Amino acid sequence: MLVTTLDNGLKVLIQEEHTAPLASVWCWYKVGSKDEGPGLTGVSHWVEHMNFKGSANIPRDQVKGIIEQYGGSWNGYTWIDQTTYLETATRDALDRMLFIEAERMASCLYHPDDCESERTVIISELQGGENDPDQLLDQELIATAFKAHGYRHPTIGWLSDLQTMTRDDLYGYYRRYYVPNNATLVIVGDVAQDEALGRVEHYFGAIQPGAALVRARTAEPEQTGERRVTIRKPGTTAYLKVGYHAPAVTEPGFVPLLILDAVLTGAKGLNLWSSFRVPPPQRSTRLYRALVERGLASSVSGALLPTQDPFLYTVSVTATEGSSLASAESALLEELDRAQREGITEAELTKAKAQLRARLVFDGDSVTNVAHQIGYFETIASVDVFTALPARIAAVSIADVHAAARALLVSSNRTVGWFAAVA
Amino acid sequence: MPLAPTRTTLDNGVTVLAKSTAMTPAVSINLTMRAGSSADPPGAEGTAWLLSRVIDRGTATRSAADIAEELDSRGIALTINVTRHLFSLVCTCLSDDFESVLALLGEILMAPSLPDAELATRKGEVITAIRQDEDNPGVRATEALMALLYPDGHPYGRRTKGSIEIVEGLTRDRLQALHAAHFAPSELTAVVVGDVETPRAAAIAADVFGGWRRPAPVPIPLSSPAAVTARRRLVIPMMNKSQADIAYGFTTMTRRDPAYYAFWLMNNAFGQYAIGGRLGDSIRERQGMAYYVSSSLDANLIEGPLAIRAGVGPANVDRAIASIDEEVTRLVRDGLTPKELDESRRYLIGSIPRALETNAAIANFLQAGEFFGLGLDYDARLPDLLGVVTLEHVQAAARRAMSPDRATVVIAGPYQE
Numbered sequence A: 001m002l003v004t005t006l007d008n009g010l011k012v013l014i015q016e017e018h019t020a021p022l023a024s025v026w027c028w029y030k031v032g033s034k035d036e037g038p039g040l041t042g043v044s045h046w047v048e049h050m051n052f053k054g055s056a057n058i059p060r061d062q063v064k065g066i067i068e069q070y071g072g073s074w075n076g077y078t079w080i081d082q083t084t085y086l087e088t089a090t091r092d093a094l095d096r097m098l099f100i101e102a103e104r105m106a107s108c109l110y111h112p113d114d115c116e117s118e119r120t121v122i123i124s125e126l127q128g129g130e131n132d133p134d135q136l137l138d139q140e141l142i143a144t145a146f147k148a149h150g151y152r153h154p155t156i157g158w159l160s161d162l163q164t165m166t167r168d169d170l171y172g173y174y175r176r177y178y179v180p181n182n183a184t185l186v187i188v189g190d191v192a193q194d195e196a197l198g199r200v201e202h203y204f205g206a207i208q209p210g211a212a213l214v215r216a217r218t219a220e221p222e223q224t225g226e227r228r229v230t231i232r233k234p235g236t237t238a239y240l241k242v243g244y245h246a247p248a249v250t251e252p253g254f255v256p257l258l259i260l261d262a263v264l265t266g267a268k269g270l271n272l273w274s275s276f277r278v279p280p281p282q283r284s285t286r287l288y289r290a291l292v293e294r295g296l297a298s299s300v301s302g303a304l305l306p307t308q309d310p311f312l313y314t315v316s317v318t319a320t321e322g323s324s325l326a327s328a329e330s331a332l333l334e335e336l337d338r339a340q341r342e343g344i345t346e347a348e349l350t351k352a353k354a355q356l357r358a359r360l361v362f363d364g365d366s367v368t369n370v371a372h373q374i375g376y377f378e379t380i381a382s383v384d385v386f387t388a389l390p391a392r393i394a395a396v397s398i399a400d401v402h403a404a405a406r407a408l409l410v411s412s413n414r415t416v417g418w419f420a421a422v423a
Numbered sequence B: 001m002p003l004a005p006t007r008t009t010l011d012n013g014v015t016v017l018a019k020s021t022a023m024t025p026a027v028s029i030n031l032t033m034r035a036g037s038s039a040d041p042p043g044a045e046g047t048a049w050l051l052s053r054v055i056d057r058g059t060a061t062r063s064a065a066d067i068a069e070e071l072d073s074r075g076i077a078l079t080i081n082v083t084r085h086l087f088s089l090v091c092t093c094l095s096d097d098f099e100s101v102l103a104l105l106g107e108i109l110m111a112p113s114l115p116d117a118e119l120a121t122r123k124g125e126v127i128t129a130i131r132q133d134e135d136n137p138g139v140r141a142t143e144a145l146m147a148l149l150y151p152d153g154h155p156y157g158r159r160t161k162g163s164i165e166i167v168e169g170l171t172r173d174r175l176q177a178l179h180a181a182h183f184a185p186s187e188l189t190a191v192v193v194g195d196v197e198t199p200r201a202a203a204i205a206a207d208v209f210g211g212w213r214r215p216a217p218v219p220i221p222l223s224s225p226a227a228v229t230a231r232r233r234l235v236i237p238m239m240n241k242s243q244a245d246i247a248y249g250f251t252t253m254t255r256r257d258p259a260y261y262a263f264w265l266m267n268n269a270f271g272q273y274a275i276g277g278r279l280g281d282s283i284r285e286r287q288g289m290a291y292y293v294s295s296s297l298d299a300n301l302i303e304g305p306l307a308i309r310a311g312v313g314p315a316n317v318d319r320a321i322a323s324i325d326e327e328v329t330r331l332v333r334d335g336l337t338p339k340e341l342d343e344s345r346r347y348l349i350g351s352i353p354r355a356l357e358t359n360a361a362i363a364n365f366l367q368a369g370e371f372f373g374l375g376l377d378y379d380a381r382l383p384d385l386l387g388v389v390t391l392e393h394v395q396a397a398a399r400r401a402m403s404p405d406r407a408t409v410v411i412a413g414p415y416q417e
Helices: A043-050 A091-106 A112-130 A133-145 A159-164 A167-177 A193-204 A254-265 A286-292 A325-342 A346-363 A367-380 A383-387 A389-395 A398-408 B047-054 B064-072 B095-110 B116-134 B137-149 B164-169 B172-182 B198-209 B260-271 B273-286 B314-334 B338-350 B359-372 B378-387 B391-401
Strands: A002-005 A011-016 A022-029 A073-078 A083-090 A183-189 A227-234 A239-245 A297-304 A312-319 A414-422 B006-009 B015-020 B026-033 B079-082 B087-094 B188-194 B232-237 B244-251 B290-297 B305-312 B408-413
Touching (some): A002 A193, A011 A367, A022 A091, A022 A367, A043 A073, A043 A083, A043 A112, A043 A167, A083 A091, A091 A183, A112 A133, A112 A167, A112 B273, A112 B305, A133 A227, A133 A239, A133 A312, A133 A414, A183 A193, A183 A367, A239 A325, A254 A297, A254 A312, A254 A325, A254 A389, A254 A398, A286 A297, A286 A325, A297 B116, A312 A325, A325 A398, A346 A389, A346 A398, A346 B087, A367 A383, A383 A389, B026 B095, B026 B359, B047 B087, B047 B116, B064 B095, B087 B359, B095 B188, B095 B198, B116 B137, B116 B164, B116 B172, B137 B232, B137 B305, B137 B408, B188 B198, B260 B290, B260 B305, B260 B314, B260 B338, B260 B378, B273 B290, B273 B305, B273 B314, B273 B338, B290 B314, B305 B314, B314 B391, B314 B408, B338 B378
Parallel strands (some): B015 B188, B232 B408
Antiparallel strands (some): A002 A011, A022 A183, A239 A312, A239 A414, A297 A312, B006 B015, B026 B087, B026 B188, B079 B087, B244 B408, B290 B305
């Protein structure tokens, strides 16, 4: 992999992959909803939407079709630590993809009418999310578990901020964070590294760096007691979520916890873009057997995502029709307490490692997914953290997992959320 | 590079398609039986779906726990899908595990034991899923649209999961009967794509499936839907929700209809290209009413649906439907512009390499090609099939199937007449 930094601060990572005549370009920005202050929640995500609305050299009505003419796909997403944009198309569209991303970095328009029409689109996105009880509970659980760190509010933002934010808020935010010295450009595909780097310099080299960014450094204080949130709303199905404050990706406890999650609910892989589209292998896991096989839940899942700062390890349960949230919670906590007390077995460790090895292979099945992983890890930590993962996983012992479980799975570190459906 | 898969037919009628690739040391397996929800007996809707939840919970030689252990220890999640016509076992495994995984999947497919205890637990899960669907405006709107377009118990109009009452009453005998009647070598297509040489893939598939003997099933009768002659509108009030889902649709044509490619291009420009095509441009981009709006085309063995879907706030429901009407009217009246047709064509042709990048995607593509009889060189012929479509073809397709006067419109959400 070619790794370099342009004079203006843009980090560039290029990996050749010649199995298909394709190239994937991702441009990552170190800005996400954790960087938003009061009154501006949701601004990162709204800015992402605005960056598909035309630029100095791409008329508004051509932005979306500009890469589709090459058969390409494009997209973007915003989450707590990052905002990113991608195009994947045939290799002959590489210049076009780089041009689009350079325009996006430097020259988006933010026409006031477009800001207004997008306001209602985003409110519609928020309301669509509210239709889903599981998503609503997730949002409430996080907001309850965090009281100080920027991870506490949802990436979509709070409704009142979406109703009141101005064009200047959006544009100011864009100009502050969309600078080469806050970005990472990743290319993976059927390209020649040096030639591709030359094209990157051509499109991005003249973009001026921005002022050094000052970021909020509020750390979440240690949780001192169990927290609970119960949503009572009309619905048909009851949901349970339990969250524990968990280590950031760079902390030593992260990978042992990944193993623990595999033992509890099955290994997911570590690709936010693709891993969760394929269910984990979980029939033999502890929580599946304790909840689903006993008829208490119709599904159980665990989530430990790589993040820059400590986030949450969350277990989500859908209660089976006719069974109570209390019995699901009791069975879940019993298993988690057991893991906290006793740790895991050597056989479980071996299986979890095999699962993670396989899932890391499956995570890299396309140029798009490979490029995502490189950029994702470089943005929240470093690409070295990604490449070191297999060795970190291989080195984990049952003592490491037990230590992680002992530290994490205590009631004072726990937030419990119920969605109790009422008729 | 054309896909050029190898295709063999075993003595017993099993079709095996194999394609070797080298992106990752992994193999995607897709075993598809022509036994989807259309095979549900009348009054027993949801049988195929429940079978899909139980089929991998025990075989003649393995318990549910054995199967779980074998799959989990290799990092494999087996996905079992049921569509109107197909029942599929799909997974990706490491290349080293391919032979044993295919043997395991074959046993699951051919000789499931369907234990009663498993049936009871899985029923609880299916009933919970049905209850979740009942609270989901998107699912409610789409299911109601299908029931209106394909009425009177037509297999396309029935809920794939069935109803709570029916699922509660399903027995092991019912599942076994469906398996016995519709799971047979002649109905199976085994697709293997990945880091395995094609002769070896075919030989292993022959080992696994070659000894299976069962007569070909009686074909499932399937009628074309009756023509819709008037506009229909159904509101499903769900006042606990924040947003309403609109499903607006028509029946269209079969997958083998020569006009299919014109319809595909038309649908792309109308409701997909660059986030929702013309619909997205009007309803999302210009009017800011919806986060999502699009149309999808599901041409099938019989005349499948074209469904337009949008999620909008309750105050915008009427305006959104009026905008869809307007776009349908404009499409039928004026067709597409040359630029629109050209862009959609370039997109669909240009996206073929990307659509065929991953093993799982290639396997899906080969399954669809086999099911519809498109030929082994379909990927290579596809650009020409799209290339010959003219503006006149597109407009004729739109005229044939679409008109606001014959639209079926369903609204589910916080909205009342």
